[in-house]
Amino acid sequence: MYRIMICEDDPKLAALLSGHLEKYGYAAVLAQDFARVMETFQESDPHLVLLDVNLPKYDGFYWCRQIRLVSKCPILFISARDGEMDQVMALEYGADDYITKPFHYEVVMAKIRSQLRRVYGEYAPAEQERVIAQGGLVLYPERLELYWQGSRVLLTKREALLVELLLKRYPRVVSRESMLEKLWDESFVDENTLNVNITRVRKKLQELGLESALETIRGTGYRLVLAGESGERL
CATH class of the missing domain: 3.40.50.2300 (Response regulator)
Incomplete structure (x- = not known):
C-alpha cells in the first residue's frame, strides 16, 4: 500500500x-x-x-x-x-x-x-530487474516486493534495503553498523530509525507467515533464520 x-x-x-x-x-x-x-x-x-x-x-x-x-x-x-x-x-x-x-x-x-x-509503476524507467533469493524468500528490490511461498508484502525503500542486506549475507549475522551504513547511503538515520525499521521488517516477515525469521544477536546485529530456528525478539 x-x-x-x-x-x-x-x-x-x-x-x-x-x-x-x-x-x-x-x-x-x-x-x-x-x-x-x-x-x-x-x-x-x-x-x-x-x-x-x-x-x-x-x-x-x-x-x-x-x-x-x-x-x-x-x-x-x-x-x-x-x-x-x-x-x-x-x-x-x-x-x-x-x-x-x-x-x-x-x-x-x-x-x-x-x-x-x-x-x-508502469512508467518507471525500464532496466534489468534484480531478484535476490535465499531459502525460498524472494526480494524484488526495484518493486519493493517480498515473496514467500506465494504470499507477497510491499516494503518501504528502507525495509527493502535491510532485507536485501540480510539476504545477501544469509545465513551470516549483519551488524547494526553495516545496517546503519546501508541506510545512511540513502538518507540521514540514527539508532532509533534503525530500530523502527527493524521492527517493521519483522512485522512484514510475520505477515508472510515467517514468525521467527529475524533473529536478534545481542550486542552484534541480526540474521535471517529460514530453517525453523527460533529467534530472539527485538
Whole structure:
C-alpha cells in the first residue's frame, strides 16, 4: 500500500484529503507537528508528499528543500498561492507539481496516481530487474516486493534495503553498523530509525507467515533464520 504524507495545517482540508486517499486505497500520514516535519517524513517513509506552502514555523519551500536532501520521492504542492513565482520556486526547489486551491479532489487523485506510476509503476524507467533469493524468500528490490511461498508484502525503500542486506549475507549475522551504513547511503538515520525499521521488517516477515525469521544477536546485529530456528525478539 502506498503511503502519502499530507503536510497541511488546515485540519478540515487535511481530513478531507486523507479521506479521499483512503477511499482510493492509499495510506494517509498526517503531519501534526509542523516544527518536526522531517521527523514525520523519516518515520513514515512515504512514497509521495502533499505539501502546502503556508505552514507554521517554516514554509513549504523550506521543507521541500529539506526532503530533497534525503529523498527523491514525488512532492506535490497544494496551495492557495497562485502566483507564477510561487510555482516557479516550488519547481526549482524540487517539487514535481503544483496544484492551486481550490481544487477538485479527483484532479489531485489523478496527479497522485500519475506520479506514483512514473516513479514506482508502469512508467518507471525500464532496466534489468534484480531478484535476490535465499531459502525460498524472494526480494524484488526495484518493486519493493517480498515473496514467500506465494504470499507477497510491499516494503518501504528502507525495509527493502535491510532485507536485501540480510539476504545477501544469509545465513551470516549483519551488524547494526553495516545496517546503519546501508541506510545512511540513502538518507540521514540514527539508532532509533534503525530500530523502527527493524521492527517493521519483522512485522512484514510475520505477515508472510515467517514468525521467527529475524533473529536478534545481542550486542552484534541480526540474521535471517529460514530453517525453523527460533529467534530472539527485538
